[in-house]
Amino acid sequence: MSKYSEEFKLKIVKEHKETHIGAKSLQKKYGVYHSQIEQWIAQYKLNGKFTEPTRHFSGEFKLKVLNYQQEHHLSDPETALIFGITNQGTICAWRKKYITGGTEALFQKQGRRSKMQKKSLIPNKPREEWTKDEELAYLRMENDFLKKYLALVQEDDKKKQQQTKDREQSMLSEN
Structure with missing residues (x-):
């Protein structure tokens, strides 16, 4: 459900079309951001209707949109208009995800994390009372944690060295 009714959007678009009043003037008159009005005008010109906001997009769709944009050298607003994406910033966010995390990042589920606590691997009793399985699970978890920590420290050291x-190279080239 969008914030503005279809009739209201159509009224503004028709007024723009008939009177050639700009989006900024319409913004002052109706109290709607001119960028939003421009988007409605473009949607109506392209499709003859207004696009309703979509909350969820599949990873395949995101990849298709980014590929299409790249192939046709389109801006985010142009691409959003073609694919019926109401928020132009969405495409920019997908691109950033793709650049930083690759294709897998586009397929990750969005949303809040569960508030339910996961079952702890650390038993809620004194260590002397742990079973061999509980102690083994704890030691494996501790080992995995230390490996990940060591890898992060090494990566950080490499970045600092680089x-x-x-x-040093930039100082040498300046001299």
């Missing part, structure tokens, strides 16, 4: 090298 930054130092880059600084």
Whole structure:
């Protein structure tokens, strides 16, 4: 359900078409952002109707949109108009996800995390009372954590070394 009714949007678009009043003037008259009015005008010109907001897009659809945009050298607003995406920033967010996380990032589920706590691997009793299975599960978890921590520390060290090298090279090239 959109914030503005279909009749209201149509009234503004028709007024623009008939009187050639700009979106900024219509913004002052109706109290709707001119960018929103421009989007309605473009949607109506292209489709003869207004696009309703969509909340969920599949990973395949996101990838299709980004590929189409790249192939046809389109801006985010142009691409959003063609694919009926009401928020132009959505495409920019998909692109950022794709650049940082690859194709897999586009297929990740969105939403809030569950408030239910996951079952802890650490038993809620003194360590002396742990069974062998409980102790083994804890030690595996601790080992995995330490491996991930060590990998992050090493990655951070590599970045710092690279930054130092880059600084040294830039200083040498300046001299």
